[in-house]
Amino acid sequence: MGRTLVIGDIHGGFKALLQIFERAEVTADDKLIFLGDYVDGWSESSQVIQFLIQLSEKQECIFIKGNHDVWTEDWLSLGSDTGVWLSNGGKSTVESYNDYSLENLDLHLEFFQRMKAYHIDGENRLFIHAGYSSMHGPEKEVYSSNYRWDRTLWETAVAMDKKLKKDSTLYPKRLLLYSEIFIGHTPTLDIGITHPANKANIWNMDTGAAFTGALSIMDIDTKEFWQSEPLPALYPDEKGRNNDLFRTKIR
Template sequence: MKRTLVIGDIHGGFKALQQALERAEVTENDQLIFLGDYVDGWSESSEIIKLLIEISERQECIFIKGNHDAWCEDWLSFGQNPDVWLFNGGKSTVESYADYFPEDLDLHLEFFQRMKNYHIDDQNRLFIHAGYASMHGPEKEVYSSNYRWDRTLWETAVAMDKKLEKNSELYPKRLLLYKEIFIGHTPTLDIGITTPANKANVWNMDTGAAYTGALSIMDINSKEFWQSDPLPSLYPNEKGRNL
């Protein structure tokens, strides 16, 4: 039976991705939607991209671009390596590419360039890395950087009164645009949750794999989910993103 599985931020955790895919018993019949931030953090960013390319050749995949992916794309394209990127996990990504040939780098760059800013499925479910500010949805977003950086969508969902009805004039208009919204970018650890977190109709899949959390995969229909071990236990000799 075909499933649609959504995967949270990976941040170079190759071992975690392998483990989570195995625990979810992913097959070639499953559609995979990745929410971005594949690189920066743990030591195997280039291995992540190599694996994702291989997976995409044998099954249906959608790859959303995260802010860390945009940084890495700029480095592969133009050699740009700003200090803010290197400090936030970029250094480990650069090191992971040390032994790559130019043709392999070009292949990876093409992969980053093909990533989507967001995806809307046939049931009006939105998949985006961070969020959007426009009351008319990401299609009308003035600042495309919000696709990869916005936190206000998640903050709004977290702060909402649970008693607020959808027909209320106070219900956030942004949230009424879609049946469900799947995001990453802001770790659920920030609100003390270690599993995929649901607030209003927003599902946050970033369960802190860049830090002390695990990588999560979820069936978007059944909401069953699977997680890797916490990343520090898989990379005991590393610090992840500035731990």
């Protein structure tokens, strides 16, 4: 019986993706859950998507959609390339598609369109790119963009008093809805952590691969994890998203 493995934000780091697959010894029996932001940053966004399309034909994969994936989907479908997106890693994504045929572009667009907003498994574990604000969970969210942009869920968990018990009236109701929550979107580097971070019942898998961190993969049952080399070491002639004008505001 295979494992269930969860993967953090990739941001065009195809070399890192291959590296964590090798280090985790991923097999076709493993179920893979990707938390989004496959593109925008390092130079191999299109290669990441092509690899994931082929991977999904061989084994069970769940692909959650991130905010950067929405931008790329809009560009593939509408040709829109806003300055905000281009300055937040989109330029490298566009360049990675320079040699693609219209047929292959359509295949990639279909892949983005099939991505899920979130996933809840049989153990009541939630997998979502960013978070949600509704006290009733993501299915009751008024603004679906929160699935890809919300940071308040993670910020709440980080700021919580560790001594607060679940039966306390002060315990955040949003966190009681699921046994565990797996997210990406907000780099753990922001709180000085370079590996998957656990706060309350949330596991943050974005270990800063877009910037100076590594890409991470984790067994959701045992919590054993594996990491790539820091992305700047794998792409020494590139800057990733380290030169983004809006880095401190938009991730």
